[in-house]
Amino acid sequence: MSQAQLDDIYVKLEKIRAFDSMIDFSRSRIQLDIVLQLATTRRPLSADEIARSIGQRKKPVLDALRKLELKGIIRRTETHRNIYELTDLGKQMINDLAAILGASNLKEVVKSRIYGKVTARDLIKVIIPVHYLYEVITALGTAKRHELPLDTLAGVAGISPQRLAVYLDPYSDSKSEIRLFKKVKRDNPALLKIMNLILRHKKTSTIHYRLTDLGLELYYRLPVYMKIKNNKFVNMLIKIFGYYNTKSILTKLSIIDMIINAIIIGLVIMLNATIVIPIITLLIGIKLALSFITVMSQK
Numbered sequence: 001m002s003q004a005q006l007d008d009i010y011v012k013l014e015k016i017r018a019f020d021s022m023i024d025f026s027r028s029r030i031q032l033d034i035v036l037q038l039a040t041t042r043r044p045l046s047a048d049e050i051a052r053s054i055g056q057r058k059k060p061v062l063d064a065l066r067k068l069e070l071k072g073i074i075r076r077t078e079t080h081r082n083i084y085e086l087t088d089l090g091k092q093m094i095n096d097l098a099a100i101l102g103a104s105n106l107k108e109v110v111k112s113r114i115y116g117k118v119t120a121r122d123l124i125k126v127i128i129p130v131h132y133l134y135e136v137i138t139a140l141g142t143a144k145r146h147e148l149p150l151d152t153l154a155g156v157a158g159i160s161p162q163r164l165a166v167y168l169d170p171y172s173d174s175k176s177e178i179r180l181f182k183k184v185k186r187d188n189p190a191l192l193k194i195m196n197l198i199l200r201h202k203k204t205s206t207i208h209y210r211l212t213d214l215g216l217e218l219y220y221r222l223p224v225y226m227k228i229k230n231n232k233f234v235n236m237l238i239k240i241f242g243y244y245n246t247k248s249i250l251t252k253l254s255i256i257d258m259i260i261n262a263i264i265i266g267l268v269i270m271l272n273a274t275i276v277i278p279i280i281t282l283l284i285g286i287k288l289a290l291s292f293i294t295v296m297s298q299k
Contacts, residue, residue, distance in 0.1 A: 009178065010221055015096045016130045022071055022093065030056055030064040035073060038086045039094045047082040129167045132157045135245060136168065137180065140211045141219035142228060142244035147184075147210035156245045168209060180215035184208045260286060
């Protein structure tokens with residue numbers, strides 16, 4: 001594999017992360033459609049024109065326009081009118097997206113489409129796999145032996161194991177020039193085998209993915225590596241939870257917080273002040289500590 005190929009993957013990963021920090025493309029297709037419409041039309045558009053062009057109701061379009069305006073991606077051409085255009089930041093985002101698609105600009109992307117119109121769905125098909133790749137590389141880079149089960153990685157990505165495997169396998173094939181992962185089969189622990197036997201599951205082994213030397217090289221180049229390396233709170237959370245993924249960690253901390261709340265409610269119901277008050281005080285202290293760790297882990 002050439003250095004140019006590795007550089008290309010690195011650039012795509014970083015552009016995707018920068019874009020995702022502005023627009024959560026897995027949840028905000030309307031926002032992406034609006035940005036694309038303004039880019040391809042190349043003139044200011046009213047909210048009504050945008051709604052008609054992308055086939056959406058005006059109310060969600062206005063909400064999306066408001067969010068895009070707050071992020072500095074679009075602006076109103078006139079203060080008191082709902083007519084919008086892309087800002088310089090918005091135009092740069094479009095150029096970055098075109099680069100990810102392998103085109104020098106959005107015009108080339110439009111030409112490649114049969115009907116001459118690029119939608120959020122078209123770009124998401126390309127963007128999402130790269131997004132998952134970033135999440136998986138980060139999780140594996142922070143995991144013990146740089147290895148995790150496919151089921152765990154699927155939880156990190158928020159999709160099914162089968163679907164994630166489709167995205168990862170091109171980078172785990174032994175014949176691939178860009179082999180970022182090694183796919184291995186591990187025997188299940190004895191306790192899990194017993195549980196599977198009780199539940200009549202025939203699964204006796206688990207698929208794992210491990211970063212290759214090339215995958216590690218790519219991980220060490222990502223800015224998230226330096227963020228993790230120098231953050232003692234994040235490193236503490238990695239030791240507790242086994243790997244780094246912001247959404248997964250926040251979800252687990254929320255679950256712990258809910259459990260503590262349930263315990264506090266149960267203790268209050270007991271109404272034995274001598275025993276309950278010291279325990280509740282301790283649990284509240286733990287809750288405050290969890291809140292502090294949560295805030296620090298996102299810095």
